[in-house]
Amino acid sequence: MESTDIEIINQCINGDPEAFTMIVTRYKKLIYSVVINMVQDIHEVDDAAQEAFLKIYKSLDQFNPEYKFSTWAVKITTNLCIDRMKRKQPKFVHLDEVKELQSNSDSPESLLIKKEKRRSINNALQALPEKYKIPLILFHQSGLSYEEMADVMNEPMTIVKNRLHRARLMLRERLQVDRKE
Amino acid sequence: MNCQQYEELMMKHFDRIASDNEITVLKKHLEKCSQCRYQFEQLESIIGSLEKDFEPEIPAEFEANVMIKIDRYENTKNSSQIKTNSILAVMMGLILFIPPAFIIIDFENISIYEILMGFFPSLSFFSDILLVVLSVIKLMGGYISGNNELSSMMQYVGPAIIFITVFISISMFIHKVDNNL
Numbered sequence: 551m552e553s554t555d556i557e558i559i560n561q562c563i564n565g566d567p568e569a570f571t572m573i574v575t576r577y578k579k580l581i582y583s584v585v586i587n588m589v590q591d592i593h594e595v596d597d598a599a600q601e602a603f604l605k606i607y608k609s610l611d612q613f614n615p616e617y618k619f620s621t622w623a624v625k626i627t628t629n630l631c632i633d634r635m636k637r638k639q640p641k642f643v644h645l646d647e648v649k650e651l652q653s654n655s656d657s658p659e660s661l662l663i664k665k666e667k668r669r670s671i672n673n674a675l676q677a678l679p680e681k682y683k684i685p686l687i688l689f690h691q692s693g694l695s696y697e698e699m700a701d702v703m704n705e706p707m708t709i710v711k712n713r714l715h716r717a718r719l720m721l722r723e724r725l726q727v728d729r730k731e
Numbered sequence: 732m733n734c735q736q737y738e739e740l741m742m743k744h745f746d747r748i749a750s751d752n753e754i755t756v757l758k759k760h761l762e763k764c765s766q767c768r769y770q771f772e773q774l775e776s777i778i779g780s781l782e783k784d785f786e787p788e789i790p791a792e793f794e795a796n797v798m799i800k801i802d803r804y805e806n807t808k809n810s811s812q813i814k815t816n817s818i819l820a821v822m823m824g825l826i827l828f829i830p831p832a833f834i835i836i837d838f839e840n841i842s843i844y845e846i847l848m849g850f851f852p853s854l855s856f857f858s859d860i861l862l863v864v865l866s867v868i869k870l871m872g873g874y875i876s877g878n879n880e881l882s883s884m885m886q887y888v889g890p891a892i893i894f895i896t897v898f899i900s901i902s903m904f905i906h907k908v909d910n911n912l
């Protein structure tokens with residue numbers, strides 16, 4: 551039978567760090583989805599994701615089981631990414647560096663269009679202020695609910711909701727400006 | 732309903748909480764209103780691209796790399812903890828037991844005030860040294876940076892000991908002066 555998150559966490563706290571591998575496997579996709587959009591330099595994504603898991607590991611004894619583990623982990627990760635961004639100059643992602651799923655049905659042309667589209671969306675996303683960027687990432691890429699986002703951002707749900715709505719419109723506006731230029 | 736209200740319906744749709752009825756109403760409006768339709772199509776395309784194109788390429792050795800970092804952290808934590816603990820124990824022994832040793836030698840001729848006056852400053856001295864050691868560890872980015880409980884406890888314990896010591900020393904000094912007068 552598969553262990554629950556809490557069982558694994560207790561194992562780690564009680565001196566079995568190896569058990570943490572299961573947590574990493576379970577949540578790496580989620581943590582990556584946050585990091586890949588918040589850390590501008592694609593070469594730093596892997597390092598930042600590793601650092602996020604290390605920070606999660608170090609804080610395990612502070613985890614409150616009343617919360618969802620994923621929400622708490624995302625919260626630690628977003629804070630870490632914000633800290634990292636403060637230390638860095640903003641940098642845009644280059645076309646060839648954008649990683650995405652390459653399904654076999656895509657022709658090279660449609661793949662290129664997809665990449666180009668994805669790149670411009672990514673640039674517009676990066677240019678948004680943090681408080682609008684984070685809800686967009688958490689809702690549309692990490693798949694968090696409003697309740698979870700409110701926990702991660704320490705804001706009431708209504709504010710988170712309004713920001714997400716605002717953020718979508720801002721993103722669209724920026725992409726329109728880009729096209730005209 | 733005006734276009735502003737339809738925009739809210741659109742947001743509900745992208746929040747994935749719009750009812751079938753609401754979607755029908757929205758679609759009807761979009762057929763008639765080109766401005767809203769344009770906005771909806773753009774938003775749908777942007778959000779669709781945010782949600783669908785995302786599939787992070789996570790290196791196969793990701794778990795292993797995280798575990799290497801955790802192992803390294805566990806090792807430094809253990810070795811620096813053992814070192815710090817033994818240094819602290821030796822210092823505690825020296826500082827707490829040297830003054831009493833002197834007092835015991837000359838026990839018959841020493842008043843209770845002098846004994847206490849010797850005891851509390853030595854406690855204060857010990858706590859000062861402890862604070863110095865802890866701040867050095869903190870500056871060097873040692874294990875205490877991750878151990879919030881201990882460091883936050885020491886923030887209060889150290890100053891509290893100094894405060895109590897100063898307070899008792901002063902009141903005893905006044906008491907003694909009073910007796911001498």
Ligand SMILES: [Zn+2]
Pocket residue numbers: 733734737760764766767768
């Ligand atoms: Zn309209």
